[in-house]
Amino acid sequence: MWSLVILTVLQAGCLLEAELAEVTGECGPRDLTPECCLKQHPGQWERCTGSSEMVEVTGRSTSLGMKALATGMAVATVAMKPQINxxxxxxxxxxxDLLAKVEKAITKCVRQADQYVNDYHFNGKSPxxxxxEQIKVGEKTTWAAYLGLFKHEQAWPCLxxxxxxxxxPDRYRLYPRFQFNEKKGQWEYMDENTVSQIVSAQGWKGLTGTxxxxxxxxxxxxxIVRVYDLKFPCPETNSAYWSRYTKGRWMDQSQxxxxxxxxxxxxxxxxxxQGIIRED
Known part of the structure; x- marks a missing residue:
């Protein structure tokens, strides 16, 4: 488990990077892992989240799957390599019947994570x-993006x-990463060792395009027979939707x-x- 330290809870308003650097202390029982990491390593947003500035699509694509690597936590290796359909x-x-149970469990964990993080930051109310739309960290990380990261984080143990x-355990993966192999002209699964080596050698930018x-x-x-992506709309009245990449190789494409x-x-x-959202 990552070393934990507590981050002061703000009921409203913004928390600037300068303020992050001033907060120190030890974690309590309700602390969230990335926030605790930020407390242990003040101001090191990239180390704790995998992104220097979290953006709706491009930022999360380089952050959530790297939570363990960002703080040195060992990642379990599963023998069976995912094969693309x-x-x-x-x-x-x-x-x-089994699929129905699996999707019910996924939905339950998503709802629990959403409620927990809202309770943590807003005393049981939804923002x-x-x-x-307020800026929470840095110059462009809004509360919506910030909360989305932590709600994903909170969902993983439950899932x-x-x-x-x-x-x-070998019949599913949480936050698997894939890259396009230029020589073969096809997408391939990236095992944890490969991801770790790229990050060590090139930093997070080495994962651009994955x-x-x-x-x-x-x-x-x-x-691979099923693919799910979790969305935590903010405010909650918004519908979940596929965003478009705003830069990089996949610019303007729908996620x-x-x-x-x-x-x-x-x-x-x-x-x-909305739970499980099936599109025609």
Whole structure:
């Protein structure tokens, strides 16, 4: 477990990087991991989140999957390598009743994470539009982006525990990363060692152009059969949607379209209010 230190809870308004650097102390029982990391390493937003400035699509794509690596936590290695769906190796879907249980568990964890973080920061209330649009850290990290990061973080332990009760650990991945192999002209799964080596040698910028859905489900042969991405709209009355990349190689492409093109499985959105969102 990461070393923990507490971050002062603000009920409203903004917290600037300069203020982060002044806060020290030890964690309490309700602390959130990235916030505690920021307390232990004041001002080191990139180290604790994987991004110097979190942006809705491009920022999270380089942050959430790197939580463990950002603080030196060992990442468990699973033997079966995810295989991208194709006509040659079409994946076998989970049984309908099992899939229903899995998706119910995912939705439950998403809703619990959403409620916990709102309780933590806003005494049980959901932030309104004005707060969501306020800058929380740095020059462009809004409360909406900041809360989204921590809600994802809060969901991971719940998801792992819930999914382990329903399917074998090698039949799913949380925040897997994929890159496009220029020589082969195809997308490939990046194992944790490869990601770690790239970050060590090139920093977080070395992962530019890679993608990282939140959850994938695999069949018994390791073929990807389901892809899920968690969204935490702020304010909660907003509908979850696929954002578009605002820079880089995939600029102007929809995140959902890119996931589909890369993994050959139609991705599914999950949000606290809407649950599993199936699009036609």
């Amino acid at each position: 194709s006509a040659e190796r079409r994946g076998v879907e989970l049984a309908a 309104d539009r004005e707060i969501c 792992r525990e819930a999914l382990n009760k329903l399917i074998p 993608i990282e859905p939140d959850i994938i489900l695999l069949d018994k042969n390791g073929v 959902g379209d890119l996931y589909f093109h890369a993994l050959q499985v139609k991705p599914i959105l999950v949000s606290p209010r």
